[in-house]
Amino acid sequence: MTDRKPVADLTDADAAEELAFLAAELARHDALYHGQDAPEISDADYDALKRRNQAIEARFPALRRPDSPEGHVGAAPSGLFAPVVHARPMLSLDNVFSDEDVQDFLASVYRFLGQIPDGSIAFTAEPKIDGLSMSLRYENRRLVTGATRGDGTTGENVTANIRTIAEIPETLPEDAPDVVEVRGEVYMARSDFFALNAQMEAEGRQTYVNPRNTAAGSLRQLDATVTATRKLRFFAYAWGEMSAMAAETQYEMVAALGRWGFPINPLMARLSTLEDLLGHYRAIGLARADLDYDIDGVVYKVDRLDLQARLGFRSRSPRWATAHKFPAEQAFTHLTAIDIQVGRTGALTPVARLTPVTVGGVVVTNATLHNEDYIKGIGNAGQPLREGRDIRIGDTVIVQRAGDVIPQIVDIVLEKRPEDAVPFAFPRVCPVCGSHAVREKNEKTGKLDSVTRCTGGFVCRAQAVEHLKHFVSRNAFDIEGLGARQIDFFFTAEDPALSIRTAPDIFTLERRQQASLTKLENIDGFGRVSVRKLFEAINGRRQVALHRFIYALGIRHVGETNAKLLARSYGDYDSFATAMIAATPGSEAWEDLNRIEGIGEVVARALVEFYREPRNLDVVGRLLQEVTPLAAEPVAAASSPVSGKTVVFTGKLEKMTRDEAKASAERLGAKVSGSISAKTDYLVAGADAGSKLDKARGLGVTVLTEDEWLAMTAG
Ligand code: IVH
Numbered sequence: 001m002t003d004r005k006p007v008a009d010l011t012d013a014d015a016a017e018e019l020a021f022l023a024a025e026l027a028r029h030d031a032l033y034h035g036q037d038a039p040e041i042s043d044a045d046y047d048a049l050k051r052r053n054q055a056i057e058a059r060f061p062a063l064r065r066p067d068s069p070e071g072h073v074g075a076a077p078s079g080l081f082a083p084v085v086h087a088r089p090m091l092s093l094d095n096v097f098s099d100e101d102v103q104d105f106l107a108s109v110y111r112f113l114g115q116i117p118d119g120s121i122a123f124t125a126e127p128k129i130d131g132l133s134m135s136l137r138y139e140n141r142r143l144v145t146g147a148t149r150g151d152g153t154t155g156e157n158v159t160a161n162i163r164t165i166a167e168i169p170e171t172l173p174e175d176a177p178d179v180v181e182v183r184g185e186v187y188m189a190r191s192d193f194f195a196l197n198a199q200m201e202a203e204g205r206q207t208y209v210n211p212r213n214t215a216a217g218s219l220r221q222l223d224a225t226v227t228a229t230r231k232l233r234f235f236a237y238a239w240g241e242m243s244a245m246a247a248e249t250q251y252e253m254v255a256a257l258g259r260w261g262f263p264i265n266p267l268m269a270r271l272s273t274l275e276d277l278l279g280h281y282r283a284i285g286l287a288r289a290d291l292d293y294d295i296d297g298v299v300y301k302v303d304r305l306d307l308q309a310r311l312g313f314r315s316r317s318p319r320w321a322t323a324h325k326f327p328a329e330q331a332f333t334h335l336t337a338i339d340i341q342v343g344r345t346g347a348l349t350p351v352a353r354l355t356p357v358t359v360g361g362v363v364v365t366n367a368t369l370h371n372e373d374y375i376k377g378i379g380n381a382g383q384p385l386r387e388g389r390d391i392r393i394g395d396t397v398i399v400q401r402a403g404d405v406i407p408q409i410v411d412i413v414l415e416k417r418p419e420d421a422v423p424f425a426f427p428r429v430c431p432v433c434g435s436h437a438v439r440e441k442n443e444k445t446g447k448l449d450s451v452t453r454c455t456g457g458f459v460c461r462a463q464a465v466e467h468l469k470h471f472v473s474r475n476a477f478d479i480e481g482l483g484a485r486q487i488d489f490f491f492t493a494e495d496p497a498l499s500i501r502t503a504p505d506i507f508t509l510e511r512r513q514q515a516s517l518t519k520l521e522n523i524d525g526f527g528r529v530s531v532r533k534l535f536e537a538i539n540g541r542r543q544v545a546l547h548r549f550i551y552a553l554g555i556r557h558v559g560e561t562n563a564k565l566l567a568r569s570y571g572d573y574d575s576f577a578t579a580m581i582a583a584t585p586g587s588e589a590w591e592d593l594n595r596i597e598g599i600g601e602v603v604a605r606a607l608v609e610f611y612r613e614p615r616n617l618d619v620v621g622r623l624l625q626e627v628t629p630l631a632a633e634p635v636a637a638a639s640s641p642v643s644g645k646t647v648v649f650t651g652k653l654e655k656m657t658r659d660e661a662k663a664s665a666e667r668l669g670a671k672v673s674g675s676i677s678a679k680t681d682y683l684v685a686g687a688d689a690g691s692k693l694d695k696a697r698g699l700g701v702t703v704l705t706e707d708e709w710l711a712m713t714a715g
Contacts, residue, residue, distance in 0.1 A: 004052070007052070007056055007059055008059070008714075010059070010060075011144075012060065012063065012144055012145050012157065012159060013139070013142075015056050015059070015063050016063050018052075018056060019053065019056055019057070019063055019064070019065055020065065022049060022052065022053040022069065023053075023067050025049060026046075026050060026069040027067070027069070029041060029046055029049070050069065053068075053069050057070060059082065060082055060157070061081060061222060062157045062158050062159055062160045062161065062222070062224075063157075063159060063160050064160065064222070064223075065160075066223070066224060066225045081148075081156035081157050081222075082156070082157040083150070083154045083155070083157070083664065084147035084150075084155050084156065084157045085153065086135055086147065086150075086152070086154065086155060086240060087137070087181060087240055087241035088181070088240040088241050089152050090133060090135060090150075090152050090155065090240070091152060091316060091317055091318055092152065092316055092317050093299060093317050093321055093322060093323040094317045094321075094323065095297070095322070095325050096322050096324050096325070097327070099274075101324075102274065102277060102300070102322075102324055106121075106123075106274055106277075108319070109121060109302060109311065109319070109320065112310075113311070119274075120272065121302060121303075121304075121307065122249075122270055122271070122272050122302075122303040122304070123270070123271060123272065123300045123302055124250045124251050124254075124268055124270050124271075124299075124300070124301045125269050125270075125277050125280045125298055125299070125300050126237065126265050126268035126269070126298065127284055127291075127295040127298060127299075128295055128296055128297040128298060128299045128323050128325075129185040129187055129235050129237075129265070129293060129294075129295055130187070130212050130293075130294040131185035131186050131187030131212060131215055131293075132148065132149070132185065132186050132187070132212070132215060132216050133148075133149045133183065133184070133185055133186075134146060134147070134148060134158075134162070134183070134185065134186045135147045135148075135155065135181055135182070135183050135240055136168065136182045136183075137179075137180075137181045137240075138171075138179070139178065139179055140178055141171050141172040141173070141174070142170065142171055142172075143159075143162070143163065143170050143171070144159070145157060145159050146158050146161070146162030146168075147159075148219070151657050152316065153656075154656065156220075158219055158220070160224040160227075161219050161220075161221060161224050161227040163224070164224055164227045164228035164232075165186065165232045165233070165234060167233050167262075167263050168234050168262070169262065172260045173259075173260055173261070176260050177242055177243040177244040177246070178243045178244075179242065180239070180243075181240030181241045181242065182236050182238075182257060182262060183239055183240055184234055184235050184236035184237050184238065184262065185234065185235050185237070186215055186219060186232055186233070186234050187211065187212070187232070187233055187234075187235070187293050187294070188212075188214050188218070188230065188231065188232055189211070189231065189233055189292045189293055190211055190291075190292050190293060190294065191292050192211075192230075193208070193210070193211040196230065201483070203480055203481065203483075204480070204481045204482060204483035204485065204486050205474070205480055205481075205483055206473050206474050206483060211293070211294055212294065215230075215232055218232060233263070234262065234263055235262075235264065235265050236254065236257040236258075236262035236263065237254060237264070237265065237268075237299075239253065239257070245305070247305075248304065248305055248306070249270075249304055249305060250301050250302070250303045250305065250308070251268070251270045251303055253305070254268060270303055281298045281324055284298050285298075285326060288326070295326075296325060296326060297323045297324050297325035298323070298324045299321060299322070299324075300322055300323075301320060302320035302321070308320040328400045328401065329359050329400065329401050330359065330399065330400045330401075330410065331358065331359045331364070331399050332357070332396060332397070332398060332399075332413070333354045333355045333399055334354065334355040334394070334395070334397070335352050335353070335354060335391065335392075335393055335394065335395045335412075336354065336355060336393070337353040337393060338350050338351070338352055338393055339353060340427055340431045341462075342430060342431070342432050342454055342460065342462035342463065343462075343463075344463060344466035344469075344470050344554055345453070345463070345556050346430075346454040346456065346460065346463050347451045347452070347454075348426075348427065348430065348431075348451075348452045348453065349368065349369075349370070349371070350368075350369040350371070350372070350374075350375060350424075350426070351366050351367070351368060351369065352366065352367045352368070352369050352397070353365065353366060354366065354367060354399065359400070359407065362401060364399055364401060364407045366407070367399050367406070367407040368406045368407070368408060369391065369409060370408075370450075371450045371452065372426040372439070372450070372452055373450055374391075375390060375391045375424050375426070376423075377389050377390045380450055386410075389411070389414060390424070391409060391412055392412075392421040392423060392424060393421060393422075393424065394417070394418045394420070395412040395413070395416070395417055395421060396412065396416040397409045397411070397413075398410050398411045398412070426452065427452075430454035430455075430456055430460055430462070432456075432460055432461055432462040433454065433456040433459055434456075435454050435455045435457075435459065435460060437452050437454050437455065438452065438453060438455060439452050439453070458615055461491075464491070464501065464502070465487060465491050467554050468491065468500065468502075468503065468506075469487050470552070471503045471552045475548070476551050476552035477541045477544060477548065478541070479506070479538055479541055480533070480534075480537040481530060481533055481534040481537050482534065482537070482538075487500070489525070490505075495516075495518050496512065497515070497516030497517075498513075498520065498523075502619050502622070503623055504622035504623045504625070504626055507538060507542065507623075507626035508626065509538070510535045510538065510539070520534075541627070542627050542628065543627070543628050543630055544627060544629055545629070545632070546567040546571075546576070546630060546631060546632045547560070547563045547564045547566070547567035547568075549573065549627070550563040550566055550567055550576065550629075553616075553620065555607060557602055557603045557606045558603060558606065558607065561598070562598065562599060562603055565597075565598050565599060566596070566607075567632040568632050569596045569671070570632075571632050572631040572632070573624075573631075577611065577620075579592065579593065580593075580607050580608060580610070580611040581611050583604070583611075585608075590608070593607065593608075595673045595674060595675055595677070596673070596674070597672045597674040598674075640668040640669050640670075640713070641668075641712055641713070642665065642668050642669065642681075642682070642712065642713060643668060643670065644669060644671075645670045645671070645681035645682060646670070646671045646673050646681050646682075647665050647671070647672055647673070647680070647683075648672070648673050648674070648675065648680050648682070648692060648696070649662065649665075649683075649684045649686070650683060650684070650685050650686065650690070650692040650693060651686030651688050651689030651690070651693070652686045652687040652688055653684075653706050654686065654687070654706060655706055655707075661684070661709075668713055676692050676695045676696050676701060677699075678699055680696065680699070680701045682701070682703075682709070683696040683702070683703045683704070684703075684704050684705075684706060684708075684709040685703055685704070685705065686706050
């Protein structure tokens, strides 16, 4: 293997090529060894091939092949993709909302160019697609990298996933330049989104919220075979680095992208006057409901590229373009009732029941009322909302649906209030279990929390059911066939051979079924096949990634991100649980917990409280008899000069964001901490570093500049 490039020097293209070679080669040697008992190479040489494959996969996780010699077990290692520094930054757009704002935008363009606003400058106007921006790099007319926007400077390498999108060409025609970077939007068509959700529902799985999030989730799959099952699409509308330009205007450049095989949006027009631009905006607004993709506005861009170059950029957005957003959609209707929903953490959320009304093409029957104060007309900071108007049953209300968020009641029509409408009395007891419902006092501000919470905990049926739904949800145990409907059924089942009250019961169901005559398969809604599949799905989760396990516990404030941080910091479940039990405030375990970058005191307290509650320990104990949390995969590339080291970042970093710095350090096996201690190995100090720098010097910790750190971790 000595004649091969060091892994650190490989380009994406090299890596992809070599991974393909290694997959084929290792498969051949496997066959020779196992199948024909006639190995061609020594064990040591075989191991060397395998190690090289592992090393390349570790550095290019997104390029890992579906037929990887490492197999599929354990799927996502760390949830991280390799960073890609964009050859040209990926910018965002300024937003404007009114006709006057558009007029101001045009005026500013003319003013900047020193011209009178005579309508002589042409602009393009096209839909603003509500998807994810993507940069596609082609070298010698072959696709080499697909990268997300990230922070605009550095994105994530999602090439393997991009290759599964049929609308994105693998190769470009001969007349395309040597280096082409196409920018555009990856999205999921509404029809494909609805079909996917119908399928999820039929399988008893949780449905997705909206096409955009689904597209984002699909793209960020570490296993490209999963992305391949989702129909993603693409519109090209811009470019990054180009070794040669195909045209002198925006309009013709996009046309060239179309000729090279990229889908381009048919609603793009080239216009000059304010009236024409606004006219096109309205036309696109009217067409919106019939489009098979979500859009949230219209983008105007100066057409001539030489003028674009003169106009240049502000810090993050070009002066030559702006996005004219559509207003949130609103409608009038009647509020017929206010119901209270009780969530997993006991929060009582008031929900408005409405006379059905269409808001932007979608029938709305419910809207959130947030909390007690919102109904009263009081904002989170105590300020009046709706000029202090409260919301009463019987009111005529204005419902708003902005994008995909849950519809809201933004106001009421006071003149139409019926005489008998009385202010809503927010419940003081949980409507489900009857326990007291209280608003906790925020310790820091001394103010009442806006959320009213049921104090019933485990006795509250609503909390228990919601907890189970969370436990089986996609980012937790992800048990197919156990959706909301099924959980409701099992939770209410009286028969001991059918009932599921706590998470461990899920894993004992099959045994209880075998010992009983009440067979699930004879119950309406469960056939023989679906029961078999359900047990397969349950048994398939008896081993589960540690971060999923932690997330599934449903500890307050411990979402997916925190669960990952904890899994990565503690490595295995025993270390984690032992530390949580030991972590009383002031203890060393408490200090360690608080030192994990990203874990704040609120989260730390919630963890410690969870592990102090005997009932939780009982449930977790029973769960562990059925399920094994898999130790978090070591993130370290063993050879990295910083693996195993504890690093602290402070001050303003110039070349990377704090998050990036952290992610890359962790990828190299370092532990990133938020505070300096004697255990700290390196402090990376950016500009204006303060007390941490002093403390590090005091403790004799090695201090590095950002450049020194980059030099040390490069290659
Ligand atoms: S142009 C330099 N055109 O909107 C300008 N962006 O809010 C680069 N977007 O990050 C962007 N449709 O993801 C442009 N027709 C369109 C777009 C569009 C959607 C997204 C893009 C960008 C974001 C900015």
